[in-house]
Amino acid sequence: MRHWILTKEGKYEFRQGKDAEKEAAQVAAQCPHFQPDEEEEQVADENCSCYNCRYRRWTQESFLCLKL
Amino acid sequence: MKILVAIDDTDNIDSRGTGELADLLSKYLEEKGWGKGGALTRHQLLVHPDIPYTSHNSSMCFAAEIDASNLAAYIEYAGHFLEKESAEGSDPGLCVAAIEQITFPDELIAFGYRAKQVVLTKNNAYELAKRLDIHLSEHGGSGQGVIGALAGVALRLTANDGRFRGKLKVKSRDDLLSVGEIKKQTPVTVVKSLDDMLVLDEDSIILMGEKLKAVLLEGQCTLLVFPTGMNDPKWQSCTTSQLRKF
Numbered sequence: 001m002r003h004w005i006l007t008k009e010g011k012y013e014f015r016q017g018k019d020a021e022k023e024a025a026q027v028a029a030q031c032p033h034f035q036p037d038e039e040e041e042q043v044a045d046e047n048c049s050c051y052n053c054r055y056r057r058w059t060q061e062s063f064l065c066l067k068l
Numbered sequence: 069m070k071i072l073v074a075i076d077d078t079d080n081i082d083s084r085g086t087g088e089l090a091d092l093l094s095k096y097l098e099e100k101g102w103g104k105g106g107a108l109t110r111h112q113l114l115v116h117p118d119i120p121y122t123s124h125n126s127s128m129c130f131a132a133e134i135d136a137s138n139l140a141a142y143i144e145y146a147g148h149f150l151e152k153e154s155a156e157g158s159d160p161g162l163c164v165a166a167i168e169q170i171t172f173p174d175e176l177i178a179f180g181y182r183a184k185q186v187v188l189t190k191n192n193a194y195e196l197a198k199r200l201d202i203h204l205s206e207h208g209g210s211g212q213g214v215i216g217a218l219a220g221v222a223l224r225l226t227a228n229d230g231r232f233r234g235k236l237k238v239k240s241r242d243d244l245l246s247v248g249e250i251k252k253q254t255p256v257t258v259v260k261s262l263d264d265m266l267v268l269d270e271d272s273i274i275l276m277g278e279k280l281k282a283v284l285l286e287g288q289c290t291l292l293v294f295p296t297g298m299n300d301p302k303w304q305s306c307t308t309s310q311l312r313k314f
Contacts, residue, residue, distance in 0.1 A: 021309060038085035040110045040233045041124050043312040045279075055081065057123045058115045066081060066123075 076216025083155030103134030127220030161213030180222025
């Protein structure tokens, strides 16, 4: 769980923020929940990336994983 | 008459996206013989803990031509459509504006930009829509989507915001195409460099990347490119991550 910060609301937020393409792809590659979001909502070059996943919810600094 | 139609907050985490519903609404115009819907643009709104968005807080908008006599029927259809097709737990909103009848476009545009910067309320949206005589309606849940719907129309009206929905499809040899050929094969009307917004001439050769997306800039369907660092080809289409800020 080294990529995640537990928020006070009990959600997991991606520690590396919005500009860590490599790490977001690495995490998604290992994730059983990854599902690509709609094409218009994809923002990463790697198809399989947390940044392109329908279960991420963007926050001001990063995103929450809705499956953790 | 030319109208802008925007919808927001129609989805939940497992449902089809707002873009798909907007696309169906756009196509319906032609199916009914009432007019013709155009390409969809996606507009990013503020991401903030006080805003109850599903996952990204974006709004979808399209321009359309419609016979004025069919406008009321279309708005009624679109409202029922959202009530029927929006996902459980969503808060759908619909905005329809006749472009030439918008009395104070600057006020509307200012609302769109504010929706990217501050938390707005349904009252803010309804008051402005009423003053500018723009159709704004909610179709389920809290109806919070009216804020994004109005902002979607406003941001589309700027002619300088958002990415077009869908990937551009081209046929090329060795992934190389001239600007002229790109314009022939796609809805793109101009090709510009990302860094300085230089307009490329028709003969410039572009190395086409895997995912080709256009953005709305100065009212044009724009393909953005960046230098390859080589002499030939000199330009490459922008990647998905480079277009994220649009």
